[in-house]
Amino acid sequence: xxxxxxxxxxxxxxxxxxxxxxxxxxxxxxxxxxxxxxxxxxxxxxxxxxxxxxxxxxxxxxxxxxxxxxxxxxxxxxxxxxxxxxxxxxxxxxxxxxxxxxxxxxxxxxxxxxxxxxxxxxxxxxxxxxxxxxxxxxxxxxxxxxxxxxxxxxxxxxxxxxxxxxxxxxxxxxxxxxxxxxxxxxxxxxxxxxxxxxxxxxxxxxxxxxxxxxxxxxxxxxxxxxxxxxxxxxxxxxxxxxxxxxxxxxxxxxxxxxxxxxxxxxxxxxxxxxxxxxxxxxxxxxxxxxxxxxxxxxxxxxxxxxxxxxxxxxxxxxxxxxxxxxxxxxxxxxxxxxxxxxxxxxxxxxxxxxxxxxxxxxxxxxxxxxxxxxxxxxxxxxxxxxxxxxxxxxxxxxxxxxxxxxxxxxxxxxxxxxxxxxxxxxxxxxxxxxxxxxxxxxxxxxxxxxxxxxxxxxxxxxxxxxxxx
Numbered sequence: 001x002x003x004x005x006x007x008x009x010x011x012x013x014x015x016x017x018x019x020x021x022x023x024x025x026x027x028x029x030x031x032x033x034x035x036x037x038x039x040x041x042x043x044x045x046x047x048x049x050x051x052x053x054x055x056x057x058x059x060x061x062x063x064x065x066x067x068x069x070x071x072x073x074x075x076x077x078x079x080x081x082x083x084x085x086x087x088x089x090x091x092x093x094x095x096x097x098x099x100x101x102x103x104x105x106x107x108x109x110x111x112x113x114x115x116x117x118x119x120x121x122x123x124x125x126x127x128x129x130x131x132x133x134x135x136x137x138x139x140x141x142x143x144x145x146x147x148x149x150x151x152x153x154x155x156x157x158x159x160x161x162x163x164x165x166x167x168x169x170x171x172x173x174x175x176x177x178x179x180x181x182x183x184x185x186x187x188x189x190x191x192x193x194x195x196x197x198x199x200x201x202x203x204x205x206x207x208x209x210x211x212x213x214x215x216x217x218x219x220x221x222x223x224x225x226x227x228x229x230x231x232x233x234x235x236x237x238x239x240x241x242x243x244x245x246x247x248x249x250x251x252x253x254x255x256x257x258x259x260x261x262x263x264x265x266x267x268x269x270x271x272x273x274x275x276x277x278x279x280x281x282x283x284x285x286x287x288x289x290x291x292x293x294x295x296x297x298x299x300x301x302x303x304x305x306x307x308x309x310x311x312x313x314x315x316x317x318x319x320x321x322x323x324x325x326x327x328x329x330x331x332x333x334x335x336x337x338x339x340x341x342x343x344x345x346x347x348x349x350x351x352x353x354x355x356x357x358x359x360x361x362x363x364x365x366x367x368x369x370x371x372x373x374x375x376x377x378x379x380x381x382x383x384x385x386x387x388x389x390x391x392x393x394x395x396x397x398x399x400x401x402x403x404x405x406x407x408x409x410x411x412x413x414x415x416x417x418x419x420x421x422x423x424x425x426x427x428x429x430x431x432x433x434x435x436x437x438x439x440x441x442x443x444x445x446x447x448x449x450x451x452x453x454x455x456x457x458x459x460x461x462x463x464x465x466x467x468x469x
Contacts, residue, residue: 030058046338076221077221077247077327083210084241086244087288088272088289094183102126105118112152113178117161128169129167130161131163132161134171152177167278168281169285178240195244205254211237222310222327223309225309227400234307273291289301309329331360358388362397394417398434425452
């Protein structure tokens with residue numbers, strides 16, 4: 001009676017041995033990226049490396065839809081604000097060489113700044129606690145052909161910061177344009193020349209560059225496309241805050257250099273990889289990078305990029321020497337969520353797919369069935385949880401409708417956003433702008449006032465009320 005039991009035991013063990021286990025992590029990452037591409041959530045290049053060794057390197061989708069040119073890992077794509085770590089690196093190099101001190105006021109190097117703005121230290125400008133208003137979102141002054149010196153001249157008319165330096169964190173592209181001008185003054189050359197000679201060439205980053213207005217875009221560069229498939233290329237390079245182009249391979253070279261002292265001393269980098277200090281609220285931003293910790297206490301050092309149809313992302317986990325680099329050219333890709341999924345795969349943990357864009361889904365529904373059907377879809381999606389139904393999604397859809405002259409529909413979407421996010425100054429600001437475009441001045445004034453009630457520091461609402469009244 002014992003033998004059949006023993007036979008059954010050995011048969012079960014043998015059967016289990018023949019059953020395949022889960023695919024290796026690299027195969028799972030490849031399957032994840034393909035699934036995201038098939039769901040319309042990723043077009044571009046991706047590179048994952050550990051200890052400097054490439055685990056995954058590939059690209060999906062088209063770099064240019066007109067010519068049907070494929071996106072490859074060698075395709076340069078716009079970094080947008082992922083350019084900021086390079087500007088920060090130049091400033092840190094100057095500090096290492098004793099050419100400046102991070103706690104110097106920026107006005108010492110740019111005396112053209114009004115004293116209230118120039119009082120912010122270089123460190124505060126680097127970590128976005130300077131109070132210097134953003135020329136785009138706060139001052140609404142961004143325009144084609146704008147140069148770094150145009151931004152500096154604009155600031156000459158600003159007699160106070162939006163908050164005292166060091167008070168709190170508020171992202172400022174303007175600050176990084178000013179840092180670029182500081183580097184130009186101290187190095188004595190244009191910023192792009194400094195970047196090329198002091199970072200790109202020494203590291204062998206042969207496919208990284210900026211595009212000033214006088215230079216045409218190279219034929220191999222990715223074209224940008226918006227959330228709704230429209231051509232949406234970045235404007236010409238301004239300087240300091242964004243606009244560089246690069247590849248995943250070149251960015252890995254930059255990543256690896258940060259484990260050495262080829263560019264910056266490790267002691268200085270430790271300072272850079274520490275969040276700044278604020279008197280109000282919290283911040284995760286250091287000197288050119290965001291820094292967060294996972295549940296194990298491991299540091300994650302990262303930066304995003306977002307302009308026109310381009311998105312960029314680079315995340316470093318020094319404890320594991322893990323690097324995730326993503327460059328895309330088709331709208332709002334959920335890059336941090338993709339990076340987290342990759343890290344979970346490598347750790348043997350389950351992962352979640354990023355939520356899809358409700359703005360894109362609603363736009364398709366609106367074109368087919370009208371605004372009421374789109375809003376009904378939004379209400380259903382909130383319950384299901386498969387889509388991102390946040391404030392930014394509704395704002396994106398609203399401005400898409402403005403761009404295609406469907407102002408009444410845009411007002412409905414912006415109104416929905418104020419209902420869903422009644423404490424958001426930006427939601428009311430956007431609704432006011434839509435009413436202003438429609439010609440309803442009274443409603444525009446009303447909602448700009450409400451935007452200011454939600455946030456008295458909303459400079460755009462302040463400027464628009466002055467203009468309308």
